[in-house]
Amino acid sequence: MDLTANDGKKLTISVDGTEYQRIPIKTPLVLAGEKLVPFVVQHASPHLVDGDILFITEKIVAITQGRSYPLDEIKVRPLAAFLSRYVQKTPYGIGLGMPETMEMALRECGTPRILLAAAVAAVTKAVGRKGDFYRIAGPKARGIDGPTHNTIPPYNQQVVLAPAQPRKVAQEVKAALGSRVDVAIVDINDLGGNILGSTVDRAADARLARILADNPLGQGHQSTPLGVIRRVTGEAA
Incomplete structure (x- = not known):
């Protein structure tokens, strides 16, 4: 080996x-x-x-x-586009910081859960606490992978769920x-x-x-x- x-x-x-x-x-x-x-x-x-x-x-x-979906097959709702703008992006992955990944989070976790997670995170982030969005949204949201520049094709144009x-x-x-x-x-x-x-x-x-x-x-x-x-x-x- x-x-x-x-x-x-x-x-x-x-x-x-x-x-x-x-x-x-x-x-x-x-x-x-x-x-x-x-x-x-x-x-x-x-x-x-x-x-x-x-x-x-x-x-x-x-x-x-x-459980992988091409970007051009994901119909993004306005709510997903709006919420994705407030997700912190890191060099290690897009997370839910793009409309397509947020749309899949809404589908996987349900709109009420994602809205609750976003609301709580908005409050706690203001006082310096991080991580509440994914804690409330749950592992299905945390496990969603979006494409990055390092992703191997064809998955550089796909969203992969948990x-x-x-x-x-x-x-x-x-x-x-x-x-x-x-x-x-x-x-x-x-x-x-x-x-x-x-x-x-x-x-x-x-x-x-x-x-x-x-x-x-x-x-x-x-x-x-x-x-x-x-x-x-x-x-x-």
Whole structure:
């Protein structure tokens, strides 16, 4: 197995005194209509050993579920265009800061929930508190990915929603790979991230989030939607 980190990323990290490798797996581009489980088994199996944790980016899960939408097919309502103007944009992703992603948030979460989140955030942001919009809007809103200049075509012209039933997906992948490994569906970017669903317990989920906190796969043109977490034995690598 090629134990090489992506450019600008570290292969190993220490969490609670234990060293872990985070090994990226390069794959072909995943397209809508592709079956996730066979894809993962084909490209991940040769790289796995007993005790590994395979982590899968939420984006390829959502794409294979048909949850990606070309921008020109999204009919944006005036409310979405209005609300998107007040979303803070970062260098790491557009979030809901464009009319098309906000429109999909309204559809996914419901207009009342998004309006409540926006109203609360407007008040709390004025007193210096951040994060209330996504806390109230929920994980479906937080998981919506819009296109950026680094996004691989054709997804540089698409909005990708959060995956459906990520824990069930993780269990299905684990069953196909066998009991020797665990599986996690992750939403990680350069600002941090979350474990959306996994075959480990919640305490282990929290540790996984810390192991992946520096986004070892990156989020540009790396074409590494899969990765392996491997505990390092003996001396730290």
